[in-house]
Amino acid sequence: MARDVYSTGIERFFEDDEIIVSKTDLKGRLTYCNDVFLRLAGYTEQECLGQPHSLIRHPHMPRCIFQLLWETIQDGKEIFAYVVNRCKNGDHYWVIAHVTPSRDKTGSIVGYHSNRRVPDRKILEGTIIPLYEELLSIERRHANRKDGLKASSEMIKQLLGEKKVQYDEFIARLQAA
Template sequence: MSRDVLVTGVEQFFGEDELIVSKTDLKGRITYCNDVFLRIAGYTEKECVGHPHSIIRHPEMPRCIFDLLWEFIQGGREIFAYVKNRCKNGDHYWVQAHVTPSRDRSGSILGYHSNRRVPDRDILENAIFPLYDDLLKEEQRHGNRKEGLQASKQLIDDFLSKNGIAYDEFIARL
């Protein structure tokens, strides 16, 4: 599946009473997605199931946020994050994601489950947009993707340290 989709700049919205739900295996391949996910992202179930969840990754989303997300869930912890996703046609939509590990009866992680809600617009505009813009600019300032990721991780670590809170506390306080 091509990730070279145009970015249109057009934002899509879903209802306050709707949840976008997806599940993945340990490698991030989609094992389930609900009808709201399919409708807003513009994919069919066949185009999603078995494919990397990153098919909806928007290029304007800082990579360090996904790095944090993977760190949390692979460590067995839940995480809340604001995410800009890309639709199949290049449009985008914002979500407040809650991602948790899915476990078997013995407690081993089998995969991951994500519920996404409509985010608070004031939080996006006043906290998330400025932070993500800074993080993305830092990533793009470096010619090497790995160096850019490391630099943006340092930037968010410095931001959190300056404010004396961990990432999950920061998100909870917004």
């Protein structure tokens, strides 16, 4: 499903007691979306199922964070990450996502499951948005997208190295502060 990367600059919100839920297959194609997901993103279930989860990828989301997310879940681990998503009409919404592998009875990974909650605005505005703007700026400085991704990945690795934490611990410490 082709779509523009048009952004309105308008942020949408959801309630603290709501959870956005989606499931994908191993290739990231949507196999389930709950009503909160559909309402907030502005899509119908028919428009979503079978489509790549990147359908809601916002152009201001650093690629290196998605790379880190995919590496983590494909390794069989869970991850928490702040994510800005794009609605069908170009609006956006922020979430704190908890993404986990889904396993069959034998323990094999058969897909991925994500629960998203309302993010902490103080963390979002004080840490995440400035960090993501810097990462995105690094990515955009390179004419070659692969070079941009490599450079932003190095920057996030350097930041985590200075703090002597892995990404999940970095996010957990932000949440606990």
